[in-house]
Amino acid sequence: MPLGVRIFLVYFLFVGLAGWFVLSTVMDEIRPGVRQSTEETLVDTANLLAEILRDEVKAGSLGQSRLPALLKAYGQRQPQAQIWGVEKSAVNHRIYVTDAQGIVLLDSSGAALGQDYSRWNDVYLTLQGQYGARSTREDPADEDSSVMYVAAPIKDGEQIIGVVSVAKPNKSLQPYIERSQRRLGWLGAGLIVLGLLIGGVLSWWLSGSLRKLTRYAQAVSQGQRAELPALRGGELTQLATAVQKMRTELEGKDYVERYVHTLTHELKSPLAAIRGAAELLEGEMPAEQRQRFVANIASEGARLQQLIERLLNLALVEQRQGLEERVPVLLHELVEELRQSQAARIEAAGLQVENLIDTGLSVSGERFLLRQALANLLDNALDFTPPGGLLRFSAEVKGDAVQLSLFNQGEAIPDYALPRLSERFYSLPRPSSGRKSTGLGLNFVQEVAGLHGGSLQVGNVPGGVQALLRLALS
Structure with missing residues (x-):
């Protein structure tokens, strides 16, 4: 079960139980x-x-006063009041008065007049000088039929001469209770749902951040180029930074070790040639032969310099996790610049270089790296194009990317070599000299394409070879 789901379930259980309780x-x-x-x-x-009834009860004139008629009129009133969304259309109080012996002198309902209420708690306790109240069901089988009675003493000085009780059915309070419970239920349910929603978002954010970090770690372990994910939150940011630092240190050690072995291996051949030529030059030999060995030393020295420069450029690109800048780069202008830099070589071989790229077409990226990548492609194409041959630059927009194509006439690439063309230090013999290059050019182009979120593909087409470089549209 994913961590985010487990966190949410624990949060759900906690919030649900707490909310319900x-x-x-x-x-x-x-x-x-x-x-x-x-x-x-x-x-x-x-x-x-x-207080109002004291004088009438003391004088014994309660039955002859206006109070019975007033209470009857009171019982017939229809307030039509809207109380917090509940309509009150009738009065619910029942009022009865007893003398000092608990005999009912006045009853607003008219039902208990003359009856002995001295044993009812409201009257009994009040006559004893205590707080008198009771709750009695009108229907013993119906708990909702209970009526609340509260009494107060009628006093003549310190002497209790009667009791007045006010009653109210609990059923009349039920609409307000139900309304409050209903509103509270909706409010509570809303708060619980909101709490669960917040918990879900928090779990999704936390699990999403952990997934990003996991994908980053997996990509690193597989040797892929990956950017450190942007994470919010102190501990997560610290964790991501620690993973990045660990990656840099581990990769740095492995990278240096790998490049030392590679450089040592690649330098052996030209150094051996230079050393052999130098030893031969120490002896006597014809001037023509001496000149040939001197030329070999110069050639191998240039090869060493080219190898070191390309290794340094490749190391620079491979160690980078992203671009330092993203600016619009006009492809037509960049190709023209490269064609001018190779003008002498193009003219010497009688080659024809066509630039069919639209003048307004641009890609988004780092101009310096793109120039180096295209320079490597052009240099590679020039090596394999026969004298008087054709090279053609073209480009087309496909979706949100630009596909740049470089076609050169020449022999087809052998099938066994196609999967290895961008492999480091793999190279085919040049048709003109039979010698191999450093084998770093296409590998460099592939790394630059990866930094730009693109790709490199080299294959055979009718009449020659085509390199396709896919880059992000500006």
């Missing part, structure tokens, strides 16, 4: 919270009515 706890607290708030209001109402 908090939401469940808050949901369970809504109902008692609403009822406690309602009870507090009933306490205030009962105490207010106790």
Whole structure:
């Protein structure tokens, strides 16, 4: 299972359980919270009515006062109030008054007038001088039918002369409880989903960063050119930098060792030729023969210089992980510049070099490296083109890339050599001299193409050989 998925599952489990626990706890607290708030209001109402009713209860004139008619009218009121999205269309309070013995003197519902309520907790406790309240079901089988009763004493001085109770059905509170639970449920679910979304994004970002770093490490282990991925985050950036530093140090050691072996091997042949010629020159010989050996020494010295220069250029390119700059480079102008630099060699061999590249066509890259790459291609093509032959530069746009083509007349490349043309130090004998080159030119071109995100392909075509260099369009 990928690390990102495991991180998300752990996060999902934690957020889900924590969210469910908090939401469940808050949901369970809504109902008692609403009822406690309602009870507090009933306490205030009962105490207010106790003060209002005191004189009538003391005088024994409660039944002859206007209060029964007022309570009846109160019970018939229709407030049509919109309370936080809930419509209240009827009043729900029931009010009854008892004397000091618990006998009901007044009942807004008219149902309990004259009954003995002295055993009900609200009346009983209040007559005892305590806080009197009770919750009683109207239907014993229905828990939602409970009614909350809160009483207050009616006093004459310090003497309790009666009790007034205010009742409110808990069913009337249910719409507010359900609305609060519904809103809280949506809000809680939204927060949980948001938390999971954030966790998913975080897991995706973390696993994506680790995947980039893994791909980079795999590319490095396979010897591929790879750029250090841009990562955000302190520890990830430090890890990427450490991997890059380790790669540089390990590659540097391996690279130096490989190049020392390569250079030693390649220098043996020209140095042996120079040494042999020098030893022969120490003795007496005809002037013509001496001149030939001197020419051999000069030729091998030039070969050594060319080998060292190309090795240095190739080493420079191989060690780079990216371009130092990306600028538009006009291909027609670059080819013309190279053709002028090789004008003497072209004229001496009677070659025809055509530049069919559109003057406005450009590629994106580093001009110095592109010039060196094209110079190597041209130099290689000149070596294999017979006197009076044709070389042709052309280019066409394919998608988001430019495919530059260099055709030269000449013999076809042997099939066995085609897969090895860009291999380092592999070279075919030149038709004019029979000697091989350093075998670094096409390898250098391939490295430059890779730096530019392109590729090199060399193959046989009717009438000669064609090199295709694919580069990014400017």
